[in-house]
Amino acid sequence: MRKKYFCEEDVFGYVWENADADGIWDGNDATLAAEFGVSADAAYAVLSALCDGHHLQRLESAKYIIVRWRERDDAGEEDQPEAHR
Secondary structure (H helix, E strand, O other): OOOOOOOHHHHHHHHHHHOOOOOEEOOOHHHHHHHHOOOHHHHHHHHHHHHHOOOEEEEEOOEEEEOOOOOHHHHHHHHOOOOOO
């Protein structure tokens, strides 16, 4: 039984949450297969789709980088409303 939903959006969210401060995620299809309770082939297919969609870029066999990474500190500032003028 799957622990979580398994789609590109959920996998990208998982990678985002587990990436280091530079947007690099140390993981691969086996990591995703174990986390989501799916086959390694299904996990590889989703990682490939995220790479094809230019969301991730594969650096090594077990390392990916988020393509449009914003520093986590900067992302919070953009989400806050502006002060009244």
